[in-house]
Amino acid sequence: MTYTCACCDEVHDDLPDLSFDRPSYAADVPDDEFEARVKLNEDLCVVDDEFYFIRGVLKIPIHENEQDLGFGVWVSQKKENFETNLENYDTPDIGPFFGWLSNEFKFKGEPTLSLKTMAHFQGYGQRPLIELDESDHPLSVAQRNGISLDEAWKIVHEYLGR
Structure with a gap:
């Protein structure tokens, strides 16, 4: 899919996903203490x-839009739930498990850290x-009701620093 963006007037291909490489709690650990205090890979953090x-x-x-x-x-x-996930990573037959959103970013001006979540396990390496x-938080409303493609591109540009 190509799209002419209302934010920058450029033609884009597929909409990129946005991601965080670690939870905010781990990002707050000083660099000189990080290795001793944090165990981190692409999917898990302690x-x-x-x-x-x-x-x-x-x-x-x-x-x-698809x-x-x-x-x-x-x-x-x-x-306990973290360990259950480790032991059953390749099966969707666990959970869902409660957790707190652990990345701090603004969505439509509202902070996201510590929103209530449920993790639904898909298994098979996913x-x-x-x-x-x-809730009435804009991110929760957007997840329930969806957003326009223009809104999606605006969010992407905001997070990618355009």
């Missing part, structure tokens, strides 16, 4: 052997789908 996070995909439907706007986000997990608790 801070101070006490705080557990998994990476998932939060999707926002785009009106009249593609969603995807956010690669981190959510907190209880230690990251869990992250569903926000129903």
Whole structure:
């Protein structure tokens, strides 16, 4: 799909997903302490052997479009649920598990850190789908009701620094 963007008047191909490489809690650990305190790979993070996070995909439907706007986000997990995920990574037969959205960013001017979520495990090497608790937060409303393609591109440009 190509699209002429209302934000920059350029022609774009597919809408990119936006992602965070670590939970905000891990990003706050000083560089000189990071290696000793944080265990991090592309999908899992443990801070101070006490705080557990998994990476998932939060999707926002785009009106009249097959593609969603995807956010690669981190959510907190209880230690027991984190370990259940580790032991059953290739099966969708676990969860869903509660967690707190663990990335700080603004969505339509509102902070997102600590929104309530449910992680729905897909198994087979796929990251869990992250569903926000129903609320009046703009990100939750967008996930439930969808957004226009123009809104999606505006969000992408905002996060990619255009």
